[in-house]
Amino acid sequence: MVENYKCVIDYDLCMTPKRSTTKGGQRDASQPSTTTSRRRFLLSSGVAGTAAALGGCLGGITGSDDGTLTVGYVLPFSGTYSLLGESIVNGFELFLDQNDGQIAGREVETVQSDTEADTDRGVSVTRQMLVDEGADVLVGPVSSAVAIAMMQTVENEASAIWLNANAGDYRVVKEGCLKYHFRTSFNDWQTSAPxxxxxxxxxxxxxxxxxxxxxxxxxxxxxxxxxxxxxxxxxxxxxxxxxxxxxxxxxxxxxxxxxxxxxxxxxxxxxxxxxxxxxxxxxxxxxxxxxxxxxxxxxxxxxxxxxxxxxxxxxxHYTPTKQNDRNQEFVENYMSEHDSRPNVYAVQGYDSAQAFNAAVDDVDGTDPDDLADSLSGMEIDSPRGSFQFHPETNDPIQDxxxxxxxxxxxxxxxxxxxxxxxxxxxxxxxxxxx
Amino acid sequence: MVDATTLIRATLLGLQLGMTLALVAAGLTLIFGMLDVINFAHGALYMLGAYFGVTVATELGSFWLALVIAPLLVAVVGGAIEILSLRPLYGRNPLYHILLTFGIAIMTQGLVVEIWGAQSLRIQVPDALSGTLTYGSLSYPVYWMFVLAVSTVLIGAIWLAISRSDIGIIIRASAHDTEMVDALGFDVSRVFTGVVVFGAALAGVAGVLLGASRSVNPGMGFGVIIQAFVIVVIGGLGSFRGAVFSALLIGLVTAYGALIAPSLTDLFMFALMAVVLIIKPSGLFGATEAA
The missing domain is CATH 3.40.50.2300 (Response regulator)
Known part of the structure; x- marks a missing residue:
């Protein structure tokens, strides 16, 4: 019940999506004046739950036609899980910073909107990212309940690849088994049974x-x-x-x-x-x-x-003290930007960026079906040690x-x-x- | 299934919970009694006590200094809140105070995340109080006994002060009829500031005490304020005696509830509140004319 209480408090604060465009490594947080009115529009349509219907005609405004990739963070930035959401973003953006703000040679726009740990918010943010923002990739969520609630929307829209940077519930595979869903994190069997x-x-x-x-x-x-x-x-x-x-x-x-x-x-x-x-x-x-x-x-x-x-x-699946060159380099880079050692969530964010980069590079496009084909069975050279997306479930096969x-x-x-x-x-x- | 050891351990926990909650609820109920302000920011003050405690204990390396300095710092914050924000709004619709203190609570939570970060922290228990007391099959942490003892002594001292001292008489009188006390020549506004400062310090003490046995995190303020409100409502708004009594009641219900049905402990607490409100709407020790 304490959780509900917080949701009420934070509700208004988190309805507005924040966006940032990276150009040549410089993060440009200034927003074109046209987006202001549109953002307000998003807010009302999100609440009414009619985003899907209205969003279709808005999609063309930004979209990804100009070659810019849109990354939609479906993550919590307030409440119990805010630390996890921020760490995932830190990891993802570390990769961007190391690559002149680009993924596969393309400019990147990141859009974020707070899901809290709330399933309804998670679904509406997902819809907002896919329909209104025209996201090419979804990164998140943290909570498995949110992930399970998102499955239907991601499948119906079929417009983006979904890099699940944390939510480890096995039912996302058992009940969802989505072509577009790739876990850059773990599943709950891995963190217990072995x-x-x-x-x-x-x-x-x-x-x-x-x-x-x-x-x-x-x-x-x-x-x-x-x-x-x-x-x-x-x-x-x-x-x-x-x-x-x-x-x-x-x-x-x-x-x-x-x-x-x-x-x-x-x-x-x-x-x-x-x-x-x-x-x-x-x-x-x-x-x-x-x-x-x-x-x-x-x-x-x-x-x-x-x-x-x-x-x-x-x-x-990740231990920051692990002695291998890939990890030590990652830890050094991370610590030069943040005061603390990278946690497991930061690695999951970083690997989401790596996976997206590799797939866009491979297919030279953003068609979600092509991206999914490319990612299936792909090996990722992660700081945790390299891992492979399972050809049948898209879960990470990892040490x-x-x-x-x-x-x-x-x-x-x-x-x-x-x-x-x-x-x-x-x-x-x-x-x-x- | 439930043997004597389990029962004793649950009772100790219940008393400890009750006494620490009483420290928070006492300030809340005194502030309401005198100022007619429902202080939503009281949980934030408790949280600040814990965070100040973490910083003092880490920087100065002493739990004992933290236990003294952190509550004083919280008292200063409480005084600032009363003088700068509550005072200009006295006499207006109570809704102003609710919105104001609610806003302060949210801002404090945001500031805490900015300053200390969102991850959990903890005050390290001093060596002198670490370890476990063992008596037969019963084992209980020394520090938890210390928390129970300190909070009980504090609550006892406040009880005496309120019922016996001159200041206590003024506080009780102001709670009863502010205008009359004012007319008799006492500077009520100073008493108001004093009560908020004192209530804040008590919440700060609770924050430091529990900050060494529980995790210190940005959500802790909202967690405790709900329990404290339930306690104040059951005890009777404005009644110190009622707050202490119902804090013990809620503490024991929570501790025993965890033995019977862990997932229902919150429900027990609210059910108890509902029953009390139905039978005696002004609370167990509430003055009926105040309602």
Whole structure:
């Protein structure tokens, strides 16, 4: 309910799309006076939900006829997920800055409008980007609920390629299985299941599951449980915690009482900070080993978790401390523009730009069907290690890092160290075969 | 299923939640009682306490200094809000104050994101208070006991001050009949500023205390203000006694609720409010004539 409250507050602030055109590496934020009235128009049509009908005659105004590529960010810039949205944009624009503001030799116009974490807003922003702005590519969203709500619109319009720079719910593939949808991020099977056999071999043969009680958390613990039992282990209990809880004391009690030797957890953002630090405050570190999906212990939570995170294991597709030339170069470039180390979301944004660049370059055009054909099965040389779009599901086939939190001698107190890299675990396709 | 250890742990959590919420709700209810202002910005003051606490604790390296300095800084902010923005609007339609303080809350949230960023932060617990107390099968963090103790002592001290001291008498009298107090020769406008400053400082203390056991993030202000409002409504608008009593009630309901049905704890809280409002519309300790 707190979430709804915020939506009311931010609603008016985020209805106006922001645009910026990059020319020769210089970002030109000045807006031609003609767009002002049009923007106001967008605002009213978006609210009335008639954008699709009215947008057709507006599409010609900007469109992409002059060869300029239009990138539509379908991302949250306010509320709980604002950090993720900004990081994705930072990653995408790092690529632009490195390439004179161009993609495949063409000028780029980026348009953004805040989706918050709201599915209705997500759909209306999607429609706005596709119909009114004539976007050639959609980048986003962060929330899986928004992604699932967007599927119908993207399929109906069939006018742009969709680079999903975060939303990892497997149902986007299982229920959507869209030709235009390419995940530059991960799916929730990847950030849970491959960890299970490793935990069984290296940590414990019994676990308790603790998860944020919403779709993504439930998927993660189900995938982990299935893989753990398949490996021969036993799941002795599970504890669901409402999203956005402040105090984990009652749930930590249940986790402790389960008597398990290890716990697998899915929490993210401030939930992860609360859970991990309270897990340590309650002395559970002495009783069981903490393992989890990588969002539990990532760049955006570790500074706040501090020493409470030490020794804990997690799995993710990107680790900033990873020692390879491609990554070290990326980290240096990113840190020269931003004060912090790149997080996983920034890499997902950067790789979205890389993928779009490669595809437009390959087909020398922006026809979404050609772009989709080009992207299918394509290899991307990412800072995370190279990955390939699955020829049947368009999900990324990628290496997964198992990491442990260790003390750091750098500016941050603790950081992840890669313990083992699992080479391209074989992905389920959930009946999708494109 | 629910054994004694679980019950004791839930009770401790409930009391701790109640006492820290009382720190926030006390300011809210006193400000309403005296100024007739529904201060939506009170959650923002709580949040500022936590963020100031993070900065002081990191820069000066001391949790203890943070616990003293951060609330003072929040008090200054509270004073500035009262003098610069609330004061010119006294006597007007209450809607002005609601819009004003709501605006301040949103602006503060925006500023916090600009200054500290959107990611979660936390105040590091001092070494002296880290660790776990263990008694039989019950283990509980030392720091959480400290939070419970400090907030209980503070609330107790305020209770005494309000019911026994001269200032307390003026505060209670002003809450009851501002014009009469004014007529008797007291400078009510100074009392008004004082109450806002004091309420802000209390919210700041709560922010620092909880900023070391929970994550500090830009959404925390709106999260706490809803609970604080429910508490003030149940306790009776303007009643300090009512705020403390219903804060404990809400704290315990939240803690026990998490044992029974985690996803329904918010519902329990609002159901409780609805029941109280139906039976006693002015709240448990509300003065009926004020309604």
């Amino acid at each position: 960890l299970a056999p490793w935990v069984y071999d290296n940590v414990a043969d019994n676990v308790v599951l603790a998860y944020a009680d919403y779709a993504f958390g439930q998927n993660s613990k189900n995938f982990f449980a299935e893989a753990f039992e398949e490996a021969g282990g036993e799941v002795v209990g599970e504890v669901g915690v409402p999203l956005g809880s402040d105090d984990y004391s009652p749930y930590l009690g249940e986790i402790e009482d389960s008597g398990a030797d290890a716990v697998f957890s899915f929490f993210a953002g401030s939930d992860a900070v609360n859970y991990v630090s309270q897990f340590s405050d309650f002395g559970l570190d002495d009783k069981m080993t903490q393992t989890g999906s990588g969002f539990l212990l990532s760049e955006d939570t570790l500074p706040a978790q501090g020493e409470a995170a030490l020794g804990k294991y997690s799995i993710l 997964m890092d198992i990491r442990q939190v260790v003390e750091s001698d750098g500016e941050v107190p603790v950081e992840n160290e890669v313990v083992e890299t699992l080479e391209r675990p074989e992905l389920p396709t959930w009946g999708c075969s494109l």
